Amino acid sequence: MTVGFILLVHTALDRAAQVARHWALSGCPVVIHADRKVTRSAYAKLQRRVKGMDNVRFVTPRRHCAWGTWGIVGATLSAAETMLAEYPDVRHVYLASGSCLPLRPVQELEAYLAERPRTDFIESVTIEDVAWSKGGFERERFTLRFPFSWKSHRELFDRWVAIQRRLKLHRAIPDPIVPHLGSQWWCLSRATLTAILEDPDRERYDRYFRRVWIPDESYFQSLVRLHSTSVESRSLTLSKFDPQGKPHVFYDDHLQLLRRSDCFMARKIWPHADRLYSAFLSNDPDVTKNAEPRPGRIDRLFANAAERRVLGRPGLYMQGRFPRHDRENGRTAGPYSVFEGFGELFVDFDTWLARVTGHRVHRHLYAPERAELAGGEQVYNGALTDSAALRDYNPCAFLTNLIWTTRGERQCFMFGPRDNHFPAGFMAADPHAQISVIAGAWAIPLHRSGLPRDLMRKEAARLQRIEAGHLELLRARWVKARVRIWTLAEFVEAPMEKLQDVLDEIVPLQGRRMTEVPRMADLGGFGRFLQDLRNDGMNLHLPGDFPADDFPEGPPRTMPYLVKQAE
Incomplete structure (x- = not known):
């Protein structure tokens, strides 16, 4: 045998x-x-x-x-x-x-x-019970006729199948066969x-x-x-x-x-x-x-x-397998943090954040002039350059490349209404993104700019319109990013608590309170500045409800600092 x-x-x-x-x-x-x-x-x-x-x-x-x-x-x-x-x-x-x-x-x-x-x-x-059959035929493979080869006469094959379906031509499976x-x-x-x-x-x-x-x-x-x-x-x-x-x-x-x-x-x-x-x-x-x-x-x-x-691998985009929109296996390769308004409210916020968290902190990656990479670098991991032209050729790919080439290290960067907003929707739909916004903080550098009042009002209206659209996007139902939004007035009432919430998510295992806070920008006369813009006919609402009288330098007296400020 x-x-x-x-x-x-x-x-x-x-x-x-x-x-x-x-x-x-x-x-x-x-x-x-x-x-x-x-x-x-x-x-x-x-x-x-x-x-x-x-x-x-x-x-x-x-x-x-x-x-x-x-x-x-x-x-x-x-x-x-x-x-x-x-x-x-x-x-x-x-x-x-x-x-x-x-x-x-x-x-x-x-x-x-x-x-x-x-x-x-x-x-x-x-x-x-078959889950592996390919080609779109399950029971039909036994009830239709297939006289043409699918590989060598595909057009005839498809046409003949369509005709049989249209005319409802079916044949019986001979007894006692069970397919x-x-x-x-x-x-x-x-x-x-x-x-x-x-x-x-x-x-x-x-x-x-x-x-x-x-x-x-x-x-x-x-x-x-x-x-x-x-x-x-x-x-x-x-x-x-x-x-x-x-x-x-x-x-x-x-x-x-x-x-x-x-x-x-x-x-x-x-x-x-x-x-x-x-x-x-x-x-x-x-x-x-x-x-x-x-x-x-x-x-x-x-x-x-x-x-x-x-x-593919989460967050990896490659020439041979570039995914269709919304079909990616993860938009980015790891978590990252976006700060909008923090660089305007706090002096040298990026330096302070890097020191406190130990992460890499960039300034405005999407600034009009150049990508402001951490440490003022001109070339970064993955051969990414600070060229605005190269970055803006595909702004979303610039971000995904940055996150991919720095896997294992959380990236943080500043964002604002003056930046290129093309990747805003991409980040809002990314579960890896942590987006923190101080609405209206763009008015602080405008307050110190010394522009004529008519130009200042036009610029303020432009920046508010851009940020309002961005906030509307971040509040959409489909957003998957972790989003926090405060008005400027709301934030300066208790900046310690707000900063602590943000840092707890970035370094969750740190488990201790801040011992150092960044130095807040001089807000003297800022309330009067906002009121003047309103008096000039602007519907200024994003910064929140600031008193019209002079705002004291530094934080309000109602929120005492219990730790030292960064020099």
């Missing part, structure tokens, strides 16, 4: 011949079907490579095995008929492709099957395979499946349910697919991964993986495992690889 192998080949014929010789020398019969597309010279060379092997046969005539068509099933049926007719000692038939590679000694496979003489190993799942789907690589017992080949209704079944979509994934999978007495709905061949339904290719560096799977066969092997072929094409008893195939051991690795391939 032994196992026979059906080998379907169309490329890498030298590797197919190498595997066929390995099986034949191990005492297992091999029946080879070569695609009709294989040239005569290549086919003759394949025959010469296995010449002298008495237990190797070739299927004639050769069929054209286009993907998704009946040719593959027809070739398999012809090979199975040859196998059962010429080798009566075969008790299991194993279907493999020319890109398959045995991972365990043949003796182990024979012993494994000998303990399960009536068991059929074939993935066979009802169409209601099942699964991997085309199986290992069936002789009894079951004989029952399928000698079924009195086989001609009717074959005629029906000739027009099924991808019949090699459904023909044996469905018929085995009619004839088998013991079905193991799994394949003994390790075959992994990517999210697009294409098989993963195994290379030399997958050697240990394949060994861990304990499967008897694997596909698809790179034809030039010399290390894999030399390592596995051996019947060395020292590598015998006598273990149950467990492809689940490596499923997590493939799941992680598929997720990485589809989603």
Whole structure:
């Protein structure tokens, strides 16, 4: 009693011949079907490579095995008929492709099957439970007709499907077949395979499946349910697919991964993986495992690889996988803080914040003249320059590159109505962003500018209009950033508490109160300045309710500082 192998080949014929010789020398019969597309010279060379092997046969005539068509099933049926007719000692038939590679000694496979003489190993799942089918067809693959090849005549294929749907042309599934789907690589017992080949209704079944979509994934999978007495709905061949339904290719560096799977066969092997072929094409008893195939051991690795391939790394934008808008796997690679109005209210706020938090603090990254990088740098991590022209070519990408190239270090920067506001919406929708706004603080440097009153009023109106639009955006329902907004008047009433709230989020593990606060800008006469703008006809509302009389220098007397101010 032994196992026979059906080998379907169309490329890498030298590797197919190498595997066929390995099986034949191990005492297992091999029946080879070569695609009709294989040239005569290549086919003759394949025959010469296995010449002298008495237990190797070739299927004639050769069929054209286009993907998704009946040719593959027809070739398999012809090979199975040859196998059962010429080798009566075969008790299991194993279907493999020319890109398959045995991972365990043949003796182990024979012993494994000998303990399960009536068991059929074939993935066979009802169409209601299939989650991996690709191409938009589930039950329709059994109720529509597919006479055209999807790969070579795609336009005809699509048109004919559309016509059938429009005219509601459906065909009945022949009784008693219940459609099942699964991997085309199986290992069936002789009894079951004989029952399928000698079924009195086989001609009717074959005629029906000739027009099924991808019949090699459904023909044996469905018929085995009619004839088998013991079905193991799994394949003994390790075959992994990517999210697009294409098989993963195994290379030399997958050697240990394949060994861990304990499967008897694997596909698809790179034809030039010399290390894999030399390592596995051996019947060395020292590598015998006598273990149950467990492809689940490596499923997590493939799941992680598929997720990485589809989603990429959070916050990483790259030329080969630039995501569509709102389809990113995280807009940025890590948390960052945006301060609007703080640089105007406090003197050297960026220097103080860097000293207190230990993080990198930039000034106005989106200033009109240049990107004010931390420390006045002209070139920063990731070859980012302070050029406003380069930055404004793609302002959002400038930010994502900055966060990506400084992973592990929180970035903080100033923002305001004078800056380029193009990335404002991007930051508002970013869960990694912490945005703190002191509304109306832009009026403080304007108060000290010395501009004529008419120009000052126009500039104040412009800045207020920009900031009002920005605040409206930050209050939208779709905003995902952590946003805090205070009016200037509200903030200066209790600046310590407000600063402490912001710092607690930036350095949450610090767990201690501030011992130093930044020096507040001189606000003497600021209240009168705001009232003058209102008297000139401006609807000034963002700074809040400041008293019209002179505002004392520094913080209000109602909020005593309990710590020293920064010099």
